[in-house]
Amino acid sequence: MKRKLILSDGTVLIGDAFGGEGEAIGEVIFNTCMTGYQEAISDPTNYGQLITFSYPLIGNYGINRDDFESIQPVIKGVIVKEAAEFPSNWRNNMTIGEFLKLKNIPGIAGIDTRMLTRHIRENGVLKGAICSIAENDEVVLTRLKAVSFPADQVKQVAATKPYPVPGRGKNVVVVDFGLKHGILRELTERGSDVTVVPYNTPAKDILALSPDGVLLSNGPGNPRDVEETTEMIRVIQEKIPLFAIGLGHQLFAITNGCKTTKMAAGHRGSSYPVKDLKTGKIIFTSQNHGYEVEAHSVDHDVLSVTYQSLNGDSIEGLAHQSLPAFSVQFHPEAAPGSEDGKIVFDQFMTMMKEHKGKVEQHG
Structure with a gap:
């Protein structure tokens, strides 16, 4: 037929x-x-x-x-x-x-x-x-x-109620904007005790779970459609280590003064080369995004660019200059794709450990 x-x-x-x-x-x-x-x-x-x-x-x-x-x-x-x-x-x-x-x-x-x-x-x-x-x-x-496409795409795919993914390690809260199971797999492989919460969960409810760290997940659509979440991100990043992926990366950027724009064709595939600007090393990454952070909008007194795409020079990673918070545009869980990017999960674990040590030292 x-x-x-x-x-x-x-x-x-x-x-x-x-x-x-x-x-x-x-x-x-x-x-x-x-x-x-x-x-x-x-x-x-x-x-x-x-x-x-x-x-x-x-x-x-x-x-x-x-x-x-x-x-x-x-x-x-x-x-x-x-x-x-x-x-x-x-x-x-x-x-x-x-x-x-x-x-x-x-x-x-x-x-x-x-x-x-x-x-x-x-x-x-x-x-x-x-x-x-x-x-x-x-x-x-x-x-x-x-036809006009809906502006509530995150609402359509995100969890509506919190749920646990039990472990015996660091207490990690994952904010679900359209979560991939691969992210949960990487966290649990590192022993994390995970609680997944809906994207519109207030910061006070997240902090009430006493997390060691918060992860903002990937998700669909225009980050401006869920811009109301930036207040939650602003509160969280000032108190708890924060790691953001995909749509979460874009929302982290917006929270810290950046602008985003829709790409002509997007980046979707499993072998996109990305440069670590700190080490100069090239890693191959899995990507799936139609929006990107505008490079000229980054305030380098607030954020530093950590990763950059070699296909078009788009920003692939950001880190806060004074807070324990960072993000990547690519999908580090490698589902599908190269496993090079998984190193950022280890960096998140290290960040949580170091932050907890500082809190205990000064507590």
Whole structure:
């Protein structure tokens, strides 16, 4: 059965249907991962998007129970060149098509995804619709032009109630803006006793949990849509060690006087080179963001830039000049991607230990 992908600039691409039924409208993005499609599909940061995988074969090792980044995927659709129908892997539970059908997420195969990737790079992120071959192009285009994407994306994916992830180490509160399971895995592997709280939890409620440190998670959408959380961040960073990832990084930056802007095409993939400006070392990182911190807006008396992308010079890390607080734009939990960035979790652990030692010394 045929389907088509219609972009808001009038581009029409015809392919083969797989996965769920029905029409899907969303923001068309591209992801350059060769592997890790399951993590990308289940990453809450991709809320409401149609993911184009530029690598030509997707699904060749199937879908398994271990690699999910959330329980319920929140993407709108999947665009691939070829969806593997006979995956080969000892962990395989089902094909990507079977999974998308189970979750009622439409997919379209047979698309020249490398051409589509170039098109997005040249023209910026576009609205798109995956729909039946029988649909009238002009009618779909009219619907596309009328669509406005929601500003409550974080609310749609974040936890609504606190919950524990027990451990016997440092007491870490994770503020959930669209949390990936990989972050919890890295914290628990380091023995942390984690409490996850909703993104709109007041600072006083977080401090009442007596945390050794607070982590601001990744999440979807425009950081300005949840700018009300900056007051909580401002209070927390002055009292407790703070570490922020992805959307959390952008909110940390806004809290400290920076501005953010939407990127033309974004950074989404698993091998983005980033430079540690302190050591000069290059690490490869997993990234998934459509917004970035404006470099000219950084007050260097307040924040220092710690990491910088080698693909476009965007800011990939910040540290407060006088408070125990830092952030990274990339996804250090490496799900999927290189494990180079995991070092920042160790830095967070060290920061909490040192801060606690200072408090006890002066207490």
